[in-house]
Amino acid sequence: MTPALKDLYVQKDKMYVATDCIIFGFDAGKLKLLVFKRRVEPFLGTWSLIGSFVRMEEDVSVAAKRVLTEITGLDNVFMEQLKAYGLADRDPGYRCVSIAQFALIRIDDYDKELTEKHGAHWFELEELPELVLDHSQMVEDAMARLKRKARYQPIGFELLPEKFTIPQLQSLYEAIYQKKLDDRNFRKKLMSLGLLIKLNEKDKSSSRRGAFLYKFDYDNYQKLVKSGYNFEIA
Amino acid sequence: MTPALKDLYVQKDKMYVATDCIIFGFDAGKLKLLVFKRRVEPFLGTWSLIGSFVRMEEDVSVAAKRVLTEITGLDNVFMEQLKAYGLADRDPGYRCVSIAQFALIRIDDYDKELTEKHGAHWFELEELPELVLDHSQMVEDAMARLKRKARYQPIGFELLPEKFTIPQLQSLYEAIYQKKLDDRNFRKKLMSLGLLIKLNEKDKSSSRRGAFLYKFDYDNYQKLVKSGYNFEIA
């Protein structure tokens, strides 16, 4: 029963509501996570996700976006709610429910000064230190979600620059799925979707020959989704 | 940043935290939802999901289970968090975040008196009335989750009696996916998984010939999952 419906006869406690952001990036073939080092007590020196309390007049999703923008200077970032974490004793200080959100950002876009000012650091996922409270659990859950979701929704592209090469895209999917993919089959599959626009430019940063750049065709994707299309990658 | 980490210098508002249950059942080839009619103001007479405020010393998931047990008399029910609903104005009365949980129950198990005493009613999904607040949205989201999750996790069995027939199982999946499936292919696929235990009993309720009863092999399923197996149904 929703609050308004039975506020007269029910135990009604108020608590803090926070939101924490699991911020993924991708660089040099590795998935990375943006975490923060505490510079004040309590928990000084421990690593933590970035987060904030949700304010009285603020949507939970808006609170998460506010935090992300404060920290990275970025707007229009892909962000989605993961789930709420509501163990009564999850925060030793006081009762607080946290709603975790995961964000995918293009790692070279973000404002470097801004993040450094906040004590931020990019960790490779495999080298992630222990995080405060239940934040490590949040990361694990977010990773599982990303792994599953990447299969049926083109969210991987949120982690790449707007223009990317097929080998880059493949290495991203390899990082997400944590396994090697066959390059010929990967290319074939991706091309057959008809959702990549080949550009007349090459990226020469990783080979003498250079690889053609592509863009993801969001317009066509939207159209296909509307007509009931269901896509899968790898 | 999590509350305890910056409580000294941050705006910190308390709000209500509630949980609402989306309770699915399956009967006579139809997916059904358990909803409640308000008997007091405000919103008298409107339909609503069942829910409760989360208490100070109570895990969110425990609160949801408490509600479910109070209403249905059932314990050990499949329940999973859907997501949090946190629009600032979702409840006109006061600021309240609700964490929606969806539950799958075996419809003939639950305590009928108990539910009726609470003004409960099973609706077929297609005939569901408008619900208060954002509850209709919750149901829609839960249905989408169920539809997707049924593909890769054997949660459908939570909606059937322990012993079920293949035609029953098929009709359940048809209800979830909202489309007809080919009976020969369905049976072939399910049998090939090696996760159904054929019993030496028949259910004669829906045909003269009777259909063999099966049980889901949870033990074997657990083993397969541990060894990295990934299954898919229909």
Add this chain to the structure above:
DNA sequence: CGTCATAAGCGTATTTTATACAGTTTGCTG
């Protein structure tokens, strides 16, 4: 200036899985 190394890119054969479709069996009913 030629060859070497490296990553990009392409094509085909094979296996696996999904789909489409038709007929037989069982057992009660009238």
Add this chain to the structure above:
DNA sequence: CAGCAAACTGTATAAAATACGCTTATGACG
């Protein structure tokens, strides 16, 4: 004992996933 309705079985075809090897482009380097 004929008729009916649902349970059950099998096979052929199409589509998708996998496995695998060779060619091409281009800067580096002797």
